[in-house]
Amino acid sequence: MTRPARPEDVDEICAALPSTEFGTSWGDVPTWKVPAGAKGRGFLLYRKPGPTAIDPRTGERYQDLLVIMTSSLADRASLVEDDSTPFFTIDHFRDYNAVLVQQSRLGELTLEELTEVIHEAWLAVAPGRLAKEFLADGQG
Template structure:
């Protein structure tokens, strides 16, 4: 059985995918990109604390948020609307296909579930050739 996801799994999963590098985007935010080099597109980033994402009980800004790209609006909705997962969205991301998750809540899903969401994000941003190679279709 797959164990519970942990924050350190994010780096392990991202870096296990082909042609991934950890760079920056949105200024200085640590961002996993594919492919390596200048054409890299971000698929997961560590979001800085911001007033658009706060704890509803304390009003404190979340300081452990990760943004993960989703391939479609439907996949975003499926993750956000599933009460058994810690994924959510905010108004700031209303028209953007991505979900947010607090690293402190990753234990609510398994490592395999986290890997699936991250791999989908990677596959959405990666060059088609790379995706075909990774999934064995080419």
């Protein structure tokens, strides 16, 4: 039986992926990176509230945004344009392979859907060898 995704699932899913570490990027933005170490690239960021991310319904800054990498702009578009998902983008990210989602809306996804999106984000930035091993193990 599937269950709705929860904010605490994010760190559990990321930590279970090979060679990941939780650190910072873009100065002090909490970020999950792969591979662990100095060459790590971010695949999921906890975005801080800022003037470029305003909720159009309330006019307030989003307080709970995740930035999740995608493998391409086309993959981003397919997630954003699917009305059944809570994913969206903002003008600030128009040229980035990433989607945004509010942690407060993760329950609109199943745990399996959230896991798939995070796995795809990890695969989008993981070194080729690591990605091949992960896929060969039947995890991706």
